[in-house]
Amino acid sequence: MKRSLVLNRLMRLTLVVFLTLAFVNCTSEKIKEFTDQTLNVTDYLKDNDDYSMFLEMLEVTNYASFMNTYGTYTVFVPNNEAVKKYLSDVGAATVKDVPIEDLKEIVKLHILDQVVATTDFTDGKIATPSQQGQFLITGAANIAGVSSITVNKTSNITASNVIVGNGIIHVIDKVLRVADKTLAKSIEADPNLSLFTEALKATGWYDVLNKPLGTATVTTTTGGTTTTTTTKIGHLSVLTQTNEVFKAAGINSLADLKAKYSHLHDPMNPADSLNLFVSYRILPKLQYLADLAVSQSLETKAPLEVISVKLAAGTILLNEETFNGVLEKGVVVNRGLSDVTASNGVIHSVDQNFFIKKRIPAPVYFDLGDQPEFRQLTSVFRKPGTSAALKKELFKDVTWDGSDALTYVCATKGSSSYQDRAWNGDIIEIFRFRANNTQNLKFKTPVIIKGKYKIWVSYRWKGTKNPTVRTYFNGIALPRLVNFQEQATNTINERVLESQGYKSHISPFTNRFNCRLVGIVDVLTTGRHTITFESLSNPGDTAWMDVVEFRPVDMDQLYPRLESGGSGLVP
The missing domain is CATH 2.30.180.10 (FAS1 domain)
Incomplete structure (x- = not known):
């Protein structure tokens, strides 16, 4: 009898488990259909009453839906007190009383198409312009012992780096105004x-x-x-x-x-x-x-x-x-x-009265790697052991034929490639300097004062598979070619070598870099000019270039030399 009771209990327990499993299997599964619950800009403003008036500005200008979509934005959000002060300044009772075109310009001024945290601010212009087209200026202010970040010298950031689903928000205490005066x-x-x-x-x-x-x-x-x-x-x-x-x-x-x-x-x-x-x-x-x-x-x-x-x-x-x-x-x-x-x-x-300086020809040492597009890569530019390759569409002052990227290299100190011995420790790397790859490589120079100059081109030589190059200044071919396979030497008297159109441009000397005189030019106007390099051969290997020197003809062509691996000049 006791055994029969145990069996009955066991059967009832089994039945309960079976029915539970059946119920679970028949219930539709709840699946989480998103992975990020962070609110986008518009929804964040809807959730915070302090910013309801700027939200209204977005809604009136049809920017509310736009700012709720995917993107990487920086939005400077004025709080309600800031918007009320703005409305008072322009003589409007409500946001809707402001002319719609004026309101659109104001809204666009507060939005950047890139995420810019306060750690990226400098004392001056933010690199990315606003959607309105004007740049915003940041700085620092200290009022009654309290420091704050200012925007356009009139508004203080009261809350910063608020992460939202499509960017970042900085809260400000004054509406930014579009500069409408010439x-x-x-x-x-x-x-x-x-x-x-x-x-x-x-x-x-x-x-x-x-x-x-x-x-x-x-x-x-x-x-x-x-x-x-x-x-x-x-x-x-x-x-x-x-x-x-x-x-x-x-x-x-x-x-x-x-x-x-x-x-x-x-x-x-x-x-x-x-x-x-x-x-x-x-x-x-x-x-x-x-x-x-x-x-x-x-x-x-x-x-x-x-x-x-x-x-x-x-x-x-x-x-x-x-x-x-x-x-x-x-x-x-x-x-x-x-x-x-x-x-x-x-x-x-400016803090002092000044007039035009009478200018005489002065040397220009043009580091080919010092381009704004490379310079803005702060984690790469002149950081030893780094490199970056950029397509030609990204450059403003450099053009070339072909589709290959142009590479900037800042070599590791003591590198076996000896590239770190270049001036500033960096070089331009050209993959297959030839037709169909990289050809007619043209640079816009820094400003050169009018006068007569000798032009020297320095490069990292390699014994095989490197190009012979013709140089053009403002489209005019210069008489001497540059053979990237020619090695530097210090076994010949430096003045004799100079008379033959060669020199060592860096100090201390390394035979890994050579420098060639390509010609003498008469620069007729003070300003920026062009220098172009055309490969006359079809090499199969990488070429490297360092500096182009423009030295006045009456200046010593050997001294000062450029500091190997550094940024200075060596007497």
């Missing part, structure tokens, strides 16, 4: 620049700086024939100086300015010294402090004249040069008064 109007609006404004008007440059971006149609009639041309009006950058800077130079009025500089007594004449005084302060292109800091020299609107640039302990110095052993101190760019965005450019300020 350079001329922006300068005129500053009472501290009143004398500079008078100089602009007296020389006709005010009208130039007042032209909006776009195109202009010019019609001319010659001999009964009418010709119409369209000219693009692009960005400009202006180096202004305050009334106090003029006063320190003994200039208190436009009359003083004319007396000092207007040698033709006709400021509207482009050849008049006062006109040149102004045009020397106007730079082509959009150039923020971050751009000035990495430039060796700046082209100006003064014909054939440039401004040299030096970065010293974080200070940008203009025209600081040493001539005949005498240091000519440079003019300091005032960071606090610079990087002011206008609708057609950017405004800077």
